[in-house]
Amino acid sequence: xxxxxxxxxxxxxxxxxxxxxxxxxxxxxxxxxxxxxxxxxxxxxxxxxxxxxxxxxxxxxxxxxxxxxxxxxxxxxxxxxxxxxxxxxxxxxxxxxxxxxxxxxxxxxxxxxxxxxxxxxxxxxxxxxxxxxxxxxxxxxxxxxxxx
Numbered sequence: 001x002x003x004x005x006x007x008x009x010x011x012x013x014x015x016x017x018x019x020x021x022x023x024x025x026x027x028x029x030x031x032x033x034x035x036x037x038x039x040x041x042x043x044x045x046x047x048x049x050x051x052x053x054x055x056x057x058x059x060x061x062x063x064x065x066x067x068x069x070x071x072x073x074x075x076x077x078x079x080x081x082x083x084x085x086x087x088x089x090x091x092x093x094x095x096x097x098x099x100x101x102x103x104x105x106x107x108x109x110x111x112x113x114x115x116x117x118x119x120x121x122x123x124x125x126x127x128x129x130x131x132x133x134x135x136x137x138x139x140x141x142x143x144x145x146x147x148x
Contacts, residue, residue: 002049002099003033009097009117010034010045013124018140024147025081032078037140040127041091044078045120046071048096054103056114061096071096086142091130095120 003022010019017038024031034045048071052064061068075094083092095113097120113123131139 002097003047005099006034006045006047006097006117006120009121010036013121017124018136020143020146020148022148023143025085026145026147028081032082035082035143036124037136037143038124038127039129039131039133039136040124041093041130042082042086042139043124043127044075044082044092044094046075046078046094046096047099049099051100052102054098054114056103061114086139090135090139093127095123 007019007021010017010021013019013036017036020035020037022031022033023035032044033047036043036045050063054061054063059067061071075096079092079094083090086092093113095115097117098114099117103115103119115123
């Protein structure tokens with residue numbers, strides 16, 4: 001359900017962004033929830049539907065006092081695979097979109113890309129444009145062979 005909510009939010013981004021959902025990279029058994037391609041480059045979006053309190057700090061993400069290193073590892077692996085697919089000249093970022101839990105950031109970790117759906121949209125729209133239209137089209141085409 002959380003992935004569907006994130007998909008709805010991402011589809012509302014409108015012009016300038018192309019979104020792919022539930023991609024399985026070639027030769028992998030795991031999926032990437034969402035990939036956003038635009039003038040800002042590529043953003044891998046991992047969706048979590050959690051209950052409780054999320055704290056984001058310098059040393060990671062904590063859910064109800066328990067460190068969630070698995071999320072950081074998962075997202076890093078996804079970013080690595082996507083980066084190799086699109087090439088070194090295209091910036092690849094990530095965002096962890098959390099539904100159902102309150103998210104609190106420490107003042108020194110405010111730039112860490114973790115938050116709710118509204119923060120995701122705001123963050124995406126504020127990213128600087130670094131790719132031209134042709135580069136965006138070529139980058140989007142890099143995902144043509146990925147399963148959905």
